[in-house]
Amino acid sequence: ALPNTNISTSLVGQALGSGSRDVGTLCTHPNINKWSKWKPISIAKVTGLTESDLQSANYGLSIPAADSDDGTYLSQTWGYIKPTGGSNSPYRIGDFRTYEHAAICPFNFILPNSIAVGSSGVVAKITFPSITPYNVDGKYFFGDKYFGVLIKKGTELQYKTATMTINNGGTTVDFSESTLLDTTGIIELYAMFTSTAITTISSSISQMLYSLNGEANIAYRSVNVYVPEATVYLIGFAGLATADRKAISLDGSVSVGGGVITRPAHLTRQLTKNYTLDNISVTIRRDSDNVTVFSQSYAPDLQSSPEALYTDMMAGENINLRSTLYKDVIGLPLLPPDDHYVVVYNLNYV
The missing domain is CATH 2.60.40 (Immunoglobulin-like)
Structure with missing residues (x-):
């Protein structure tokens, strides 16, 4: 801030970036920061200002307002009323005492x-x-x-x-x-x-x-x-030998409801080995950038199916995939209009 004493047109001009040393020019300069508490204001007083003077003049600021406004006045910017010269609004170089050129909008x-x-x-x-x-x-x-x-x-x-x-x-x-x-x-x-x-x-x-x-x-x-893009839910399996992965055909579409996620599937041929369900992993990612925002594994529970896969299962046998809906997108940040979450449930077998 500028000093409280020995204020001069040279100090003020340097602060404002002005080559002028004319009091009237400086007191109306476009570079004056309206957010400084102490600055030139329009008030009918020749002597130095007090804070009460500033407050009586609303710190030189004008605030647009209207009764039941429709946005006409609420869209307008706060103004700064500078002195105009003369006995009713004299120029005072002393108004720049403790002027803060680096002041900021306070909200x-x-x-x-x-x-x-x-x-x-x-x-x-x-x-x-x-x-x-x-x-x-x-x-x-x-x-x-x-x-x-x-x-x-x-x-x-x-x-x-x-x-x-x-x-x-x-x-x-x-x-x-x-x-x-x-x-x-x-x-x-x-x-x-x-x-x-x-x-x-x-x-x-x-x-x-x-x-x-x-x-x-x-x-x-x-x-x-x-309207947000719909969340995509997927459910599949992992941990099977390559040959056995090809023996399972996913049918229809994923269903989510009642606290579970399901998808019909069937065997196209017999498996080469037995498998036991070890855990269920859930990952959630943003579609736009493929960034994973959630990842966790859960132990199987009474809703988990199939709990095991056996070599004596026959081609055509249904092995519908089913899991408790451990996690969905509730509580996750809302995404922009052109994005959605992809929620993937994997039944992991050993």
């Missing part, structure tokens, strides 16, 4: 880029990075307010906020119950804050809503609502 967001139809736990979050004492604190503006979202699809609007104020921990809003997530298509999300909680999804409100676009579009997201 960020975690917003979904895509949402699967029927998803639970669909949330928007506001986060707060570490800042210096010379940085504007976002919570000054909205710490005692409610964080929320506008969900928009075409002309349909829905609103929801957290149940507690931001200062009391209300930094996450779950909007899974929005009916606009029930069908595919593009929705628009606008993060916002407001003075009154909207604790359930509502399409009709009457209250002021305030933009959280501290920087352009940081509080906005165009989101694809999609």
Whole structure:
């Protein structure tokens, strides 16, 4: 930050990357960082500013807002009102005392880029990075307010906020119950804050809503609502001699339900040796990059079949494959619209 004393146009010009040493030019320079707490603001005062002066002028920031907004104002970026000169808005080089040119936007967001139809736990979050004492604190503006979202699809609007104020921990809003997530298509999300909680999804409100676009579009997201690709389940066998692997024909398709996974199969000829089921391995991988996200083996149980394969089994005999559904994709991260999981059960014989 710049010093609190001996401030000069040379120091300010160097900080802003400006060759000008004119006070008016420096106080309106486009390189001024609006997130610095101390900076030139428009206020009818000739002498040096106090923090109370800054607060009375909202730290020089203007926040777009509207009653029951449809996104028109929530999409707008916070402005910075600089002095204009004259007795009502004089230029003061002293406004640059402790000016922090490296100040940052004091809040960020975690917003979904895509949402699967029927998803639970669909949330928007506001986060707060570490800042210096010379940085504007976002919570000054909205710490005692409610964080929320506008969900928009075409002309349909829905609103929801957290149940507690931001200062009391209300930094996450779950909007899974929005009916606009029930069908595919593009929705628009606008993060916002407001003075009154909207604790359930509502399409009709009457209250002021305030933009959280501290920087352009940081509080906005165009989101694809999609039907996930179906999970592929496979069940097979391993550990058999090459000749015996060719003696088993997999029939029909895999069935998953009732806590088991099955697939019909039959022998095309007799086996060359006896086998006993040793374990059942389950692997799950992403189809897009073939990366394994789960791998574990299980001991056979009462659902496991066939428990053994014998040389006296005849050609045409059914040997339907069956296993307890030890693991599926519940609890795994949702995948993008163009991806799915492949779940493979292998009956391992010795």
